Amino acid sequence: MALLYVVGILHFVVPELYVQIVPPVLPAPLALVYLSGVAEVGVGLGLLVPQTRSYAAWATIALLVAIFPANIYMAVSMVTIDGTGGGQPSALVRWARLPLQGVLILWAYWYTD
Numbered sequence: 001m002a003l004l005y006v007v008g009i010l011h012f013v014v015p016e017l018y019v020q021i022v023p024p025v026l027p028a029p030l031a032l033v034y035l036s037g038v039a040e041v042g043v044g045l046g047l048l049v050p051q052t053r054s055y056a057a058w059a060t061i062a063l064l065v066a067i068f069p070a071n072i073y074m075a076v077s078m079v080t081i082d083g084t085g086g087g088q089p090s091a092l093v094r095w096a097r098l099p100l101q102g103v104l105i106l107w108a109y110w111y112t113d
Helices: 002-013 015-019 029-048 053-077 091-110
Strands: none
Touching: 002 015, 002 029, 015 029, 029 053, 053 091
């Protein structure tokens, strides 16, 4: 599970991909992308350390709740993501991300002790 979040480093490598799915009602999209990247890498690293695993799992749950509006925006607005090189996610993939958040939350909860 930790590797899933340490990949948050991509927020710093290709931030423009993530900026595109920040709902327009939120301020400072680039800053939010960087902040979520720091949070993802942080929880990923925290999950690797037994002494911090439970705290990191709770932080992961909070992070997943915080980024949920971006997934809703991406699904509802059918946001075109420029720069992916691999085409656009299908409507099925966009909508499947929503219940996947619940699965990820349950997975993180499993590590809360």
